[in-house]
Amino acid sequence: MRQDTSLQNPVRALTVLHAIPSIALHHGGPSQSLSGLISAMCAQAPWRVGLICGHDPHEPPLSGGVARHDIRYINRRFWCPHPASLPQMAKAIEEADLVHVHSYWNGFASAMIGLAQRIGKPVVLSPRGVLQRKAMAQSSARTKAAYSSLIGRRQLTRISGYHFQTQEEAEASYGVSDQPSIIIDNGVNVPEFTVDRAALRTKLFGHFAADLNLVFLGRIARIKGIELQINALRLLHEHGVAARLHLVGPDGGDQGRLNAVAKQLGVADRVHMHGPVYSDTKQDWLRAADAVLMSSEFENNSNAALETMAAGGALIGTEGTIPDDPVNRGAALRVVRQPEALAQRLRQPIPLTIRDKARHYVGQHHAWQPRAARMLTFYESLL
Structure with a gap:
């Protein structure tokens, strides 16, 4: 598989149309990362950037330079576009260079790829992990296998170029042959704060502020491994740790089971479900926690x-959730994927420097602008 590593700036303007079923905040990482990527692209004039997706009242902020195309669905579980939206989708594709x-x-991604290939426009696909066989086996494996044999395999072999987020994803993704590809990991914006952490702890944890307050932020879904955290909580309780x-x-289908x-x-009174949060409140939870x-x-x-x-959160992850680099730089902590290991680490003091090191690390190594520049250069190489 060929991988583009060029950092040169592109030489001519083009219009790129980004397509995703939804950028609603409750869909998690893909929404956040796409909004950061396309906003950074808009800052690199004279590039023109479009976005086609379903509308939701809770979305991350986007640059005012993004040309937005909102579509409707007949089914949001499988993201099947409404027939009335198909002409709008085709028109947006025709106006784009890529x-x-x-x-x-999902129905939307398949329809967009199919329409673009029929119209004759290059398609870049960011699978975001879903083509890895491990991920494919997590849900609807038979449905995906059937779809692949009918449509998916043919679509994937005609993709113009792939964007992967890790080398592992590039090597383990289904349906990829020798198409050009680029590896660009996620970026992030480092926020500024005006409220001190002690005030946030009082606001969020109330009379439990003196306890060891642990936070998980994300979809309450089985794949997130939250049961391991509850088992670690039980071990902490047995060792006298409050x-x-x-x-x-948001509940991703596992909340009821986790409550049980x-x-x-015996720790139901120590597990608190808070539902989804948006805007700056999410950052407040991450900052206030003794550990995320x-x-x-x-x-x-x-x-x-x-x-x-x-x-500036104190991040503790199990193996496979956090890469080596931030751990080696003291910006995060990692343990083996066992409740005992997590509980043991939580009984030890967390380094006081981890929060500042974490913010410095992402500021230095995960800015969006250089990632947007590399992606735009990759687009140019496909035209």
Whole structure:
């Protein structure tokens, strides 16, 4: 597989149309990372940037330079476009020089790729981990296999270029042959703060502010491995540590089961469900926590990890959730994927320098502008 490593600036303007089913905040990392990427692209004039997706009242901020195309769906579970939106989708594709589709295994992505290939426009696909066989096996494996044999394999072999977020994703993705590809990981914006951390702890944790307050932020879904965190909470309780686990995010289908697990383990009164949060409130939770936990069964260049470090959160993840670089630089902590290991680490003092090192790390190594420049150069190479 050929990979583009050029850092040169492109030489001519073009219009790129980004396509994703939705950038609603409750969909997590892809929404956040795409908004950062296209906003950074808009700052690099004279590039023209479009976005086609469904509308949602809770979306990340976008640059005013983005040409927005809102479409409708007949089914939001599988993201099947409404027939009335198909002409709008085709028109947006015709006006673009290149179409960049984010995600796969849904009706919208398949329709956009099919229309673009029929019209004759180059397509860049960012699978965002969903083509990795490990991820494909997590849900609807038979449906994906059937779809692939009918349509998917043919579509994927005709993709003009791939954008992967890690080398592992590039090597383990289904349906990829020798098309050009580029590896660009996620960026993040480092926010400024006006409220001190002690005030946030009082606001969010109330009379539990003196306890060890642990936060998970993301979809409450089985793949996130939250049961491991609840087991670690039980071990902390058995060792006399007054700890609490705050689950902050929308229910991804696992909330009821996790409530039952917490009750069975005797820690139901120490597991708090807060639902989804938006805007600056998310950063408040990350800053206020004594530790932010990640224990997913599968992660692909986690945006949540970057957001936690950007907020100055003390990030502790299990193997497979946090890459080596921030751990080696003292910006995050990592343990083996076992409740005992996580509980043991939480009983130890967390380095006082980790929060400042985390913000410095992402500011130095995960800015959006150079990533946008590399992506635009990659587009140019495909035209």
